[in-house]
Amino acid sequence: GLRRELMPRHVAVIMDGNRRWARMKGLPVGLGYEAGVRSLRRIVELCGKWGISVLTVFAFSSDNWFRPKVETDLLMGLFESGLRNELQHLNSAYVRISIIGDSSKLLKPLRVLLADAMETTKNNSRLHLIIAVNYSGQSDVVQACQNLALKVKDGLIEPEDINEFLVERELETNCTDFPYPDLLIRTSGELRISNFLLWQLAYTELHFTNSLWPDFGEDEFLEALCSFQKRQRRYGGRNL
Numbered sequence: 001g002l003r004r005e006l007m008p009r010h011v012a013v014i015m016d017g018n019r020r021w022a023r024m025k026g027l028p029v030g031l032g033y034e035a036g037v038r039s040l041r042r043i044v045e046l047c048g049k050w051g052i053s054v055l056t057v058f059a060f061s062s063d064n065w066f067r068p069k070v071e072t073d074l075l076m077g078l079f080e081s082g083l084r085n086e087l088q089h090l091n092s093a094y095v096r097i098s099i100i101g102d103s104s105k106l107l108k109p110l111r112v113l114l115a116d117a118m119e120t121t122k123n124n125s126r127l128h129l130i131i132a133v134n135y136s137g138q139s140d141v142v143q144a145c146q147n148l149a150l151k152v153k154d155g156l157i158e159p160e161d162i163n164e165f166l167v168e169r170e171l172e173t174n175c176t177d178f179p180y181p182d183l184l185i186r187t188s189g190e191l192r193i194s195n196f197l198l199w200q201l202a203y204t205e206l207h208f209t210n211s212l213w214p215d216f217g218e219d220e221f222l223e224a225l226c227s228f229q230k231r232q233r234r235y236g237g238r239n240l
């Protein structure tokens with residue numbers, strides 16, 4: 001059975017397979033995305049129940065803009081309405097919300113809502129929900145390098161001072177006590193990272209499942225946690 005003391009502190013999720021789920025049921029794409037939002041709500045609850053500290057979800061990648069505009073509008077609209085409907089509940093459940101990614105491309109009402117959600121929930125400490133919107137793992141590393149280059153240029157640090165800790169501090173996930181996910185879950189059978197977190201996944205246990213995201217429920221989540229607890233994490237060290 002699951003042991004609470006062996007729980008991952010930080011879980012990252014690539015919520016994939018919403019459109020295939022809709023197509024398999026002969027439903028419009030929008031209902032697949034809506035089912036995906038319900039799935040996310042369920043996993044947030046389960047993280048709170050199992051004492052997981054950080055949940056980072058890939059909600060929209062910078063590549064997703066290449067989808068038909070009607071779909072990206074649908075996704076953005078659902079994201080905004082979902083967050084607007086849930087904010088009060090999340091806040092009262094002591095869930096802190098952070099957004100990572102380039103939000104400058106998002107419409108103003110959504111940008112204002114995101115800033116408000118981050119401000120309202122910034123002191124909540126039960127679960128830290130990090131939502132990656134228009135996020136690119138490579139851009140995250142690039143902006144960290146730019147910040148460090150600026151510090152060298154301003155004479156604040158020397159090039160030889162730059163190490164993993166200085167880089168980590170500049171990454172967008174530095175907004176949490178546990179910036180490195182212990183477990184990454186990707187649904188729908190895809191076996192790719194898709195430019196999600198890159199630097200942060202250096203020692204993360206990877207769990208892939210064929211379940212489509214809308215079908216990823218409590219049983220599937222517990223199965224992923226069980227798989228995680230059975231692994232001997234070596235961090236490249238002792239060769240058991």
Ligand SMILES: CC(C)CCOP(=O)(O)OP(=O)(O)O
Nearest residue numbers: 015016017018019020059060
């Ligand atoms: C934007 C993202 C969270 C949606 C994930 O599902 P998806 O649209 O990639 O669905 P498919 O992989 O089935 O096309």
Ligand SMILES: [Mg+2]
Nearest residue numbers: 016017018188
């Ligand atoms: Mg997909």
